[in-house]
Amino acid sequence: MYKRQLLTTPQLARLYIYTLQHGPVSIDTIKDELEMAHSTTYKYLGQLEEMKIVSRDEDETPTTVIATPLKLEIDGAHGEFRATPAVIDAIGRQLENDDIRVFVDRQGVAKLAAAVHYTRRIIEGELSQRTAANKLEVHPVEGMTVFAALQDVLEDATAYDPSLDLAE
DSSP: GGGGHHHHHHHHHHHHHHHHOOEEHHHHHHHHHTOOOOOOHHHHHHHHHHTTTEEEEETSOOOEEEEEEOOOEEETTTEEEEOHHHHHHHGGGGTOOOHHHHHHHHHOOHHHHHHHHHHHHHHHTTSEEEEEEEHHSSSSHHHHHHHHHHHHHHHHTTOOOTTTTTOO
């Protein structure tokens, strides 16, 4: 599945989320804001277009792009998980957040998706961080570290992830 690249390429995930948050947005703005090379920006936009989650408006000058929210059901090594825009955002934030990057390196993307789910339940007051870490089957300190990092992701994601409503 071609969309799996969003789960394995943090820079692609970051570009998708930026476009989702700011679209319609010019390609030059994306390139400048994300400090991406011209060729990399166009390569990744092309991939996102092939996935049918980003579209270009060539009639605009300059050309703009807009992203649509997605929800992927993925069969991972540890079972099925859902990759929502919030999960994709967490993947992209590995580039700037060492706590998320280390967690993904040690535990994988499926556990990161589960950690996003448990972080939401922590924010809603349904679980303590220690209970969530136990359910996630990680050391409490590792769990608490990633939950703290993911709280920022979820707070931002409420603006662009329709599957995420923290007031539910």
